Amino acid sequence: MMHWILMPIILPAILAPFIVLAARYHIQIQRVFSMAGVVALIAIAAGLAWQASDGTVTLYQLGDWAAPFGIVVVGDRLSTLMVLLTAILAFFVLLYSIASGWDERGRHFHALFQFQLMGIMGAFLTGDLFNLFVFFEVLLIASYGLMIHAGGRERLRAGVQYVLFNLLGSTLFLFALGAIYAETGTLNMADLAQRVTLIDADSTVGIRVAAVLLLLVFAIKAALVPLHFWLPSSYAEAPAPVAALFAIMTKVGAYAIIRVYTIVFPPDLEVTAGLHNDWLLPAALVSLALGMGGVLAAKKLDRLVTFAVIGSMGMVMVAISLFTAESIAAALYYIVHSTLAAAALFLIVDLVRTSRPHLDLTLLPPVAGAALISGLFFVAAIAMAGLPPLSGFLGKLLILDASFETANPVWPWAVILTASLISIVGFARAGSTVFWKAKSVEETPAEEAEDKLEDRPEPATLSYVAVGGLLALLISYTVFSGPVHAYMSATSEQLFAPESYFSTVLETPGKLSTPKEEAH
Amino acid sequence: MEFLVASAIGLLTAAGIYLVLRLRTFPVILGMSLLTYAVNVFLFASGRLTIGAPPILVKGVETYTDPLPQALVLTAIVISFGMTAVVVMIALGAFLSSEDDAVNDAEETETPAQEDAS
Numbered sequence: 001m002m003h004w005i006l007m008p009i010i011l012p013a014i015l016a017p018f019i020v021l022a023a024r025y026h027i028q029i030q031r032v033f034s035m036a037g038v039v040a041l042i043a044i045a046a047g048l049a050w051q052a053s054d055g056t057v058t059l060y061q062l063g064d065w066a067a068p069f070g071i072v073v074v075g076d077r078l079s080t081l082m083v084l085l086t087a088i089l090a091f092f093v094l095l096y097s098i099a100s101g102w103d104e105r106g107r108h109f110h111a112l113f114q115f116q117l118m119g120i121m122g123a124f125l126t127g128d129l130f131n132l133f134v135f136f137e138v139l140l141i142a143s144y145g146l147m148i149h150a151g152g153r154e155r156l157r158a159g160v161q162y163v164l165f166n167l168l169g170s171t172l173f174l175f176a177l178g179a180i181y182a183e184t185g186t187l188n189m190a191d192l193a194q195r196v197t198l199i200d201a202d203s204t205v206g207i208r209v210a211a212v213l214l215l216l217v218f219a220i221k222a223a224l225v226p227l228h229f230w231l232p233s234s235y236a237e238a239p240a241p242v243a244a245l246f247a248i249m250t251k252v253g254a255y256a257i258i259r260v261y262t263i264v265f266p267p268d269l270e271v272t273a274g275l276h277n278d279w280l281l282p283a284a285l286v287s288l289a290l291g292m293g294g295v296l297a298a299k300k301l302d303r304l305v306t307f308a309v310i311g312s313m314g315m316v317m318v319a320i321s322l323f324t325a326e327s328i329a330a331a332l333y334y335i336v337h338s339t340l341a342a343a344a345l346f347l348i349v350d351l352v353r354t355s356r357p358h359l360d361l362t363l364l365p366p367v368a369g370a371a372l373i374s375g376l377f378f379v380a381a382i383a384m385a386g387l388p389p390l391s392g393f394l395g396k397l398l399i400l401d402a403s404f405e406t407a408n409p410v411w412p413w414a415v416i417l418t419a420s421l422i423s424i425v426g427f428a429r430a431g432s433t434v435f436w437k438a439k440s441v442e443e444t445p446a447e448e449a450e451d452k453l454e455d456r457p458e459p460a461t462l463s464y465v466a467v468g469g470l471l472a473l474l475i476s477y478t479v480f481s482g483p484v485h486a487y488m489s490a491t492s493e494q495l496f497a498p499e500s501y502f503s504t505v506l507e508t509p510g511k512l513s514t515p516k517e518e519a520h
Numbered sequence: 521m522e523f524l525v526a527s528a529i530g531l532l533t534a535a536g537i538y539l540v541l542r543l544r545t546f547p548v549i550l551g552m553s554l555l556t557y558a559v560n561v562f563l564f565a566s567g568r569l570t571i572g573a574p575p576i577l578v579k580g581v582e583t584y585t586d587p588l589p590q591a592l593v594l595t596a597i598v599i600s601f602g603m604t605a606v607v608v609m610i611a612l613g614a615f616l617s618s619e620d621d622a623v624n625d626a627e628e629t630e631t632p633a634q635e636d637a638s
Contacts, residue, residue, distance in 0.1 A: 134595065141602065153618045156614035160610055161624075163603075163606065163607050163610055164607065167603055167607060170599075170603070171555045175562060178592075181567070182565075233625065
């Protein structure tokens, strides 16, 4: 039974080469295997989440080597929650990419998709900082392939920017890891958490530099201002299902920050006091303001959504940067919400793109299936902007409530409320331009001729099912927000009382475990 | 020894960052390679500098060098090698499709005259 924890990594890792080697010319077989893999992933992830829901920490020692010497995979509430979220998101994204035919527009979509899932799952499950780096690289290298899937001039240029920015981030990650190893002599998270408390308060220079470098790396992944420049063009130019899947990638950065800066460098740790807990909040507030300002300022629909993603990451980071049990619970609630909402928005943008020559926010005749698409856009925009009936509003309330405990709650309150207002105006403007006012535009003969030339297709029914499924999930997430929030609070409490995590990781016997016990 | 290694890392990093800021794909990729060399040496040095000591257990040897950074460096070298290959391919594709090796998006303000001057 204990081997199941490794399955979310192993299953895509086996499926991807199989798809490349055995099914490379048969798109239908690729689809069947990819879909079956993702459905199995959901089942496994649900099982793991259920296993972790009572607070047990599942440990898997690769090769049976004890923790500080061997590589470990750890599943606690937070990890399994993120794994489940990834699996569910992957299901809808895959459904959409099959329905819309995106997977046929270039080669190896399904193999890269599975490798991407392997990297994301590994990043969530690993208990070792160096393996976090390795899984980051796995998910990045797959994402490079997905990002330029189907090719095109603009997409390739955006792809180069994306790859170079992330390569710089990876180099920075290695520098951070080297510095941490030089200071502490370990890279296992639980072991690291024990060793940083032993560092002398007079010689904290090295560990402080390492902690800040590491935070910078995760902030690049989480697209925190001023490290967000890679996000807008790469997400806007990426194929829509890929952009929707990338909605979880920014959350990998947020996850890493939550994990490392609650367990390894908790806010009350003396040697790193006054670093992240002081200046993360201003950066988060600026990204929230800039993201939501970008929603209003965007001239194209796809850019609008990318800025909404930056804004929602800003919101998540505001909650994280307060570093209280309540605020982390609020952040987790918002992470799930914003992942689903952002993915739905990217897919809706693609529905619009199917029958519109470009995505500029200018008046054009209505798109095919406008009634249904506008309805979906309306729901997704309400969720993303955080208006009352949906989970965005509840998440925002939780974050506002959590910020009461800080020394100066005025700033979070002012920025969050103003930014929400701005984003509502931005979404309303975009929606009315694309869907509502479009009805008043007369189709000129020239445009009609263009229509016939391009032979605009209507999106497939299954595409609507995928988007509708995501939105239905958001609605049920809102309906069950009571139990969900209780679970998030329990998750966050587990992060702030990591003794069971430490004891499971460090005290489970394995090869070479005796020297460790002597050291105690 | 320490001075040599430290200044080598510093020099490689400085040259790498300078090349990355050139914003043309070829110098940028060269700069990325220099940065990965720098980080490899840095990782290697993170286990302290020891001369002439084995990393694995040998009978009758008292001093050892730390084996873990060597394993980390191997992983990092393999990954950076693969990444460089990928970025070369993507950059080549971007260059061939747009006949331009600038990394930034084309700006409306950018005129050909300025390009020639630089």
